[in-house]
Amino acid sequence: MESAAAFRVGISFHTFVQDYISFVYSFEDMMEMASVLGRGVEIVGPSNHRGFPEVTDEFERTFKSGVDRYGLIPTCYGSYSDPFMLPDRDLTPAEMYEYLVPQLKGAAKLGFPVVRLQYFSHVIAEKLVALAEKLDLKLGYELHTPLTLESDTVAMLREQIERIGSNRLGLIPDFGIFARSISQHHLDQGRRAGVGEDLIALAQELWATGTSKHDAVEAVQEAGGDERAVSWVNMLWGCFGRSDPAKLVEIRDHIVHCHGKFYSIVDGDEPDLRYEEVVKVLVDIGYTGWVSTEYEGGPTDTFTIAMAHQEMMNRYIRKYAQK
């Protein structure tokens, strides 16, 4: 059993998305699986319910019924800002707020204590915090690649959070930012899309030397990469960040939730992400919230790999929580 003082590990339904979109698992099936995957439930708004950005009364009843039946704990609702939903211009801050209001209200209606924000919504932070006060929600900017703990944007977000000074607004690190290497699955995806070995080697080299996404895309285009190669490079830089887990200490007061992103488990460990260090730091800083198991690798038995991730997490929690 995990230590009572440590953080808890639940499940993001994003883990099952490939099975969900192909009707292998229904929403109800995911609720049932959650009952043996830590019981904490995170959902992705525009994937898991109809009527997005609103939450319908029907979905509220379905969700709450499942929560009761399986003894679940709603942990985090994934909201979206979608700043580029219009073909010809970015959403204005007012339009973005209008899009997020029903999402926050819907999350509260479903009983979620935390809403994941895309960082684009920082332009309306004050208004969202005021709404979160009314709805008794906490909001967290997701720190997902290409953002890393070291990026300028994250420095700006941290300054804003400190300036606003509300415990309603914080951060949600996604563990994909703590990569040591690019997974075999992602390299093979490039190969299947027809990206040549020379460009695959180039991309790995650009990644290992800390090249920005923008510069990497340019370099791959200059080397002859087509639309598919560019799309693949964007995907890589959107999955694997190079942050140091030790830097979590700097945001210790602002973590409202975590995404336990992972791409594979080999011999009980995530070979490409620095999980042991991440868990150790979270224990050391006294984090007591939730980490959602969030699988985003290749086709596999998603339930079994989610179990394997949680076994790894709990093994490291035991190792570091009981000194």
Add this chain to the structure above:
Amino acid sequence: MSAVKIIEDDSLRVTPSGFEIKVRYRWYRTLPLSCMEYLELAVDGEPVDRECIRFAINGKSYELHEMADLVEEYWFILDAATLQVELPGRIRPGQPHRLDLSLGMRAPYIRTGPGRFLTIINRYSTTQVAA
């Protein structure tokens, strides 16, 4: 895991004005129709004029040039849309026809450069016998 098919199996139907097929896109989440960047269909190798195609979803149907404005019409990730094609007699019942579809959906939060965004590319080919 069974993969999402961009053109659903056995979905080709002859209609009084032409034919229709059921289509999906391969991503993880619902998008507004304003995120559709392109939709190109060919039958037996011949491109179909986009003005002949209507896109039906949520009990409504639209012309393709209307997509850009449809910010509040969502394509739920589990739903198939129907492409209603006005080409009377083009498809004959009981005969096989090759269908090629290319569908681009904009990821509305992933910018790849000034004014450029990640497009979710869906390409699919199938041969179906119309019912």
